Amino acid sequence: MWAFINKLRSPKWFYAISARLQPWFWAAALILIVIGSVWGLAFAPADYQQGNSFRIIYVHVPAAFLAQSIFVSMAIAGVVFMVWKIKIADMAAAMMAPLGAAMTFIALFSGAVWGVPTWGTWWMWDARLTSMLILLFLYLGVIALRGAFTSRDSASRAASVLAMVGVINIPIIKYSVDWWYTLHQPASFTITGRAAMPLEMWAPLLIMVLGFYCFFIALTLMRTRSEILRRESNKRWVRDLAGGER
């Protein structure tokens, strides 16, 4: 385990191993998302109260899961970078932020679209919706901080600190529906499959969630690889690589 993490210190090693992992995650993401979408949108039964508008769940829930998971990943990467000075962690965190912001936006937008037919409003300042909006601002803050410094090291430190402190918002998002009265209902979907919906509705949702996670991993690997080449462009192994391929 330690030996594995120790290897992460070497961008060259990461560049090589990610090249082998990446296609598998892309393939898994593509297959899972295609199966999940077709199953969820066409074959899963409609809800007894909401009818077909319930199907927005197949985008809304995976996006919301990812929005929160990516922020936690960024915070963990921030700690690893600050304490152990592992540069790969910082590169990965930088590459994750825009995807996290996009997923937060998708969750908010799909929730608003869903809210109109079910609740009768697209926005309400309840604890869940508001804390999710704060998450979007935190993502934008992390992205902006990285751009606000001329020194890359200062930018990385500032973004890491904001990610580590901002992670406090994640349990607030998760438990907001239990701690306070909100318009948003409590969680329907858990990985353990607590019976808030029957299997024929839950299974495509699980597939979509897994597909979104594979997509996140694949995209982060891909973007981190190009970031490695950019940051290490004056290193010998990168120049050899570029020279060798020409």
Place this chain on the structure above:
Amino acid sequence: MTLSLTPKRKQKLYVILGLVALAAIAVGLTLYALRANINLFFSPIEIAAGDAPYERQIRAGGMVKEGSVSRNPDSLDVEFTVTDYVEDLRVSYSGILPDLFREGQGVVVVGQLKQDGMFRADQVLARHDENYMPPEVADALEAAGYSPADFQTKAAKVAERVEARESGEGESQNQSQSQY
């Protein structure tokens, strides 16, 4: 090049943990102080206890009581009772109700509490619970007597919470919303 926690790394880790802990405490205290404002709506219990202001724009929420909806056939006026299975709140509204509005369904009403205890709603929002099921399953459950039984367990749960709340005031904000 090992990853062991050298004294310097350990110190950094503690600084980070301390920073996050302090921020968490600050946020936690703020949320605790603002807890009444973070709740989206007053429950009928709170309104019956006199916690809600009169003649001011507020929100109230609960379940639409079974058999309580009365519509005026000549207009869009409708009256119904919002309940949390302990206290009731009578609501009047004039307008189009959301599709999901029905008896036994969760709602949030936006409007003013009048001196006579009547709630004049300007807006009615439907809540829905976390359960999803196909129509056939819902019908089967209903045929099997699901709704009344569900009603009973929910009522019992709320009564338990109210008791727990009266014995231990500090926990009052932590009651789960899942019964709605």
